[in-house]
Amino acid sequence: MKPPRHHPAFPMNPNPPLPNFPAQTTRRNFLKRTLAASLLLGAAGWTKLKAAAPTARVLEVRVISHQPDLYHGWPTVARRSNGDLWLVYSGGREGHVCPFGRVELMISKDQGQTWGWPQVLLDTAIDDRDAGVIETPKKAMLVTTFTSLAYDTEAFRKALEGAAGTTGTWPQERLNRWRAAHERLTAGQRNALLGHWMIRSPDGGVTWSAVYPSLVNSPHGPFVLANGQLLYAGKKLWTDKQRVGVCRSTDDGLSWQWLAEIPARPGDDYQQYHELHGLEVNPNRLLVHIRNHNSQNRFEILQTESTDGGVTWSVPHPIGVWGLPSHLLRLRDGRLLMTYGYRRAPFGNQARLSEDGGKTWSPPMTLSGDGSNADLGYPSTVELPDGLLLTIWYEVMAGSNKAVLRQARWRLET
Incomplete structure (x- = not known):
């Protein structure tokens, strides 16, 4: 930068x-x-x-996921008002893309020292992917996800049809598993399941609502405003008209209304904006980060701001950060922290700090840099009572094709 x-x-x-x-x-x-x-x-x-420049003093990095024979992806961690940590992610998987993904939850009652056994929160008949979680102002837990048919590739369909040359790519046992999962539904039923979804628990996870649709999706879900409203910055998927913008809930996440579209930068295709996340800097002043796949500033984070509570947004602009996607956190002292995956050598995760409400960002701080390939990232961060920070991401480790969940416990030094 x-x-x-x-x-x-x-x-x-x-x-x-x-x-x-x-x-x-x-x-x-x-x-x-x-x-x-x-x-x-x-x-x-x-x-x-x-x-x-601020520095990150990393005290510990370790694997926290159970079931190492499965693939775990795209986590979000949140700290509840009672002190518990909730970690949601896509589990039960065979790989980065497969028909078996489901939304799982692990809970820590000791600030991330130990994690409970995974609970399955949602398992549709197609692939359930990126999971977000927040605690609402009324202490309800809101979990978000989206469903995908990305696994239904031409190669898979040819293997199902027994086309010549597919045997080596698709061992029979694997093909049988995928076929059994895929053919639970008709093509029409599978397409009807495509969408972005929420579930809500009013009692700390004892009971959950039925699945209901959200207007947009992003990996880490909505964020809470000081006035008690929720905002969800994201992208509308699986519709004829894809939209990138913000929706709002005034009833603690039970229902959502479209609030505003985020404009595209001149020359950009808004369909190349992905995986948004936002926060409230102070009343009425908000900012959102966007994963950008346009040729200009490709794979950099773009930032857009609102000064009227999300009704209008500035044209997205680069902030000099290569990486994807960004998770935003407002620290107790008012400073802003962004964490993001760094998918080129040295593969890992980085963080940056802003002391002026997101107008400028510090040089990068490395949280991990020992990754073996680009299949990693999506970090999210919470601030612990003792001032330490806990960042959790997913990563395919060297010598394996299964992704694990890793966490770093670290201290911000300035």
Whole structure:
């Protein structure tokens, strides 16, 4: 990331040269110039101190998922008002794309030191993918997901038909499993299941609502406003008219109304905007991050802002961050934290801090950089009572084709 020009956090000349004294000078001029030099150096030292970039002191990185023979993907972690941590993700999988994905939940009652056995929250007859979770102002738990038929490829259909040359790609045992899962429904029934969905528990997970549709989808779900409303920034999928924007709930997530479309940057195709996440900086001021697949700033995070509570949004603009997608968190001290996957060498996850409400972002802080390939990321972060941060992501480890859930416990040092 290139530092913004003339930003106070990035002085143009943090170590200015000493004044060039003439060969002969009076005592008075010498003292005046010495004092001026001292003040100049002092100011430079103070500016340099202020410009010190934040760092992440990573205390622990470890695998937390159970069932290592299965593939786990696209997690979201949330901290409840009672202190429990809820982690939702797509589990029960054979791979990155398959017909077996389901929404699972693990709970930690000791700030992520240990995690309970997975609970299956939702398992439709097609692939249930990215899962988000929040606690609403009324202490209900809201879990989001979307369904997909991406596994239903031409290669799979040819294998089902017994086309020549498919035997090596599709071992019979694997093909039998996929066929059994796929043919539970007719083609029409499968297509009817496509959508983005929510389930809601008013009692901490004891009971859950029926599945109901949401207007948009994004991996980490909605966010809460100070006035008690919920906003969901995302993308409308599986419809004739795809839309990228924000919807709002005024009844604690029970129902949703379309609020505003996010405009496309000139030259961009809005269909190449994906996987949004937002937060409230302060009343009426919001910001949203967007995964961008347009050729301009490809695979960078774009940012859009609203100053009227989400009714209108600025044209998305780059913030100099290569990575995808972004999860946003407002820390207790008011600073903003973004965490995102870094899918090129060194493969891993990074974080950046903003001390001015998202106007500028710090240089990257590495949370993990030991990944073996690009099948990783989607980190989300919570702030713990002791001030530590807990970030959780998914990752295919070296020597395996199954993704696990990993977490980093870390401290922000500035």
